[in-house]
Amino acid sequence: MQPNGDANQRIATISAHLNPRSLQMEESSGLQQVNCRAKGGSSGFRVAILGAAGGIGQPLAMLMKMNPLVSALHLYDVVNSPGVTADISHMDTGAVVRGFLGQNQLENALTGMDLVIIPAGVPRKPGMTRDDLFNINAGIVKTLCEGVAKCCPKAIVNLISNPVNSTVPIAAEVFKKAGTYDPKRLLGVTMLDVVRANTFVAEVLGTDPREVDVPVVGGHAGVTILPLLSQVKPPCSFTREETDYLTTRIQNGGTEVVEAYAAVRFADACLRGLRGDGGVVQCAFVASQVTELPFFASKVRLGRTGIEDIHPLGPLNEYERIGLDKAKKELASSIEKGVSFIKK
Ligand SMILES: NC(=O)c1ccc[n+]([C@@H]2O[C@H](COP(=O)([O-])OP(=O)(O)OC[C@H]3O[C@@H](n4cnc5c(N)ncnc54)[C@H](O)[C@@H]3O)[C@@H](O)[C@H]2O)c1
Numbered sequence: 216m217q218p219n220g221d222a223n224q225r226i227a228t229i230s231a232h233l234n235p236r237s238l239q240m241e242e243s244s245g246l247q248q249v250n251c252r253a254k255g256g257s258s259g260f261r262v263a264i265l266g267a268a269g270g271i272g273q274p275l276a277m278l279m280k281m282n283p284l285v286s287a288l289h290l291y292d293v294v295n296s297p298g299v300t301a302d303i304s305h306m307d308t309g310a311v312v313r314g315f316l317g318q319n320q321l322e323n324a325l326t327g328m329d330l331v332i333i334p335a336g337v338p339r340k341p342g343m344t345r346d347d348l349f350n351i352n353a354g355i356v357k358t359l360c361e362g363v364a365k366c367c368p369k370a371i372v373n374l375i376s377n378p379v380n381s382t383v384p385i386a387a388e389v390f391k392k393a394g395t396y397d398p399k400r401l402l403g404v405t406m407l408d409v410v411r412a413n414t415f416v417a418e419v420l421g422t423d424p425r426e427v428d429v430p431v432v433g434g435h436a437g438v439t440i441l442p443l444l445s446q447v448k449p450p451c452s453f454t455r456e457e458t459d460y461l462t463t464r465i466q467n468g469g470t471e472v473v474e475a476y477a478a479v480r481f482a483d484a485c486l487r488g489l490r491g492d493g494g495v496v497q498c499a500f501v502a503s504q505v506t507e508l509p510f511f512a513s514k515v516r517l518g519r520t521g522i523e524d525i526h527p528l529g530p531l532n533e534y535e536r537i538g539l540d541k542a543k544k545e546l547a548s549s550i551e552k553g554v555s556f557i558k559k
């Protein structure tokens with residue numbers, strides 16, 4: 216898997232030769248494979264991953280290729296997408312996979328997509344906060360969202376690139392500028408916090424994490440990650456010591472491990488919503504009136520039009536009310552930072 220221009224062209228030639236029907240050729244010749252949009256092997260949704268060659272992007276691509284709701288999978292990156300595409304495309308599952316390399320293929324990658332998942336950008340190194348990524352990732356998200364606004368304005372967007380607390384407001388401003396903003400279709404992925412919370416709470420309770428549901432609200436960084444331990448299902452209670460331990464561990468989970476599993480589960484929930492399944496509810500960072508802030512993570516119900524309902528926070532205990540105040544303070548400045556990045 217050593218992708219470069221030549222390898223790309225070789226893959227193009229081989230793909231076109233072996234299965235010309237699976238490709239929708241553009242008029243122009245050249246690097247045809249990467250310029251071709253996948254037709255889709257079966258009925259299902261068309262999904263693009265932007266940043267598909269990265270640490271999150273690659274396993275995400277593999278797991279989305281295994282998802283029966285996906286008929287076409289577009290893998291876009293500024294490096295290495297041909298090799299990743301070749302690997303993933305050999306999996307014997309329904310979705311047709313196409314690779315797209317570099318800025319001039321962004322539009323082809325995006326055209327016709329139902330769901331766009333964005334894990335593009337730089338990740339944290341030890342000692343960094345997610346906000347330290349702002350300077351690089353803000354510009355990347357801006358450019359990619361301009362592409363979305365132009366080529367698939369009706370797509371659901373799952374924003375993974377950090378700092379999510381600022382990149383979601385950036386995306387919203389880009390879409391507003393383009394006249395395509397639909398707050399129901401823009402979701403910051405905070406599901407990893409829920410997945411971690413379920414796991415850590417189950418550890419403390421000595422139960423199966425699949426049986427546990429912990430709402431995590433606020434945002435996706437440090438104190439803005441607010442697990443509502445008073446609302447855990449099935450109902451249970453924690454000592455003050457357990458509450459401190461769990462809250463701190465959930466808030467700092469990203470320094471332990473970073474993984475794609477939650478992104479896959481969240482994308483699957485969005486697709487099940489688009490299909491019309493009932494009762495699809497997940498936490499996400501979205502435009503919201505749950506608090507006085509313009510964006511906030513809480514439980515949302517996903518449906519055919521994206522977010523169909525945003526759940527209120529429910530009753531909070533004293534510990535959570537103090538946590539909420541801290542979360543809102545930091546969130547307000549992260550949101551403002553994202554908004555003014557576009558407005559400046
Ligand atoms: N929200 C979450 O729960 C969550 C979870 C994990 C990671 N993240 C964030 O996701 C991002 C990616 O993390 P990673 O570990 O995959 O990093 P990575 O460096 O392994 O991968 C990032 C990928 O993005 C690509 N990229 C860079 N600029 C691009 C551009 N302009 N267009 C398209 N692709 C571009 C890179 O080439 C690379 O392949 C980071 O910002 C990280 O903090 C968020």
Ligand SMILES: O=C(O)C[C@H](O)C(=O)O
Nearest residue numbers: 339407469470472473474
């Ligand atoms: O923590 C990170 O930097 C990545 C991601 O946001 C996570 O929560 O794992």
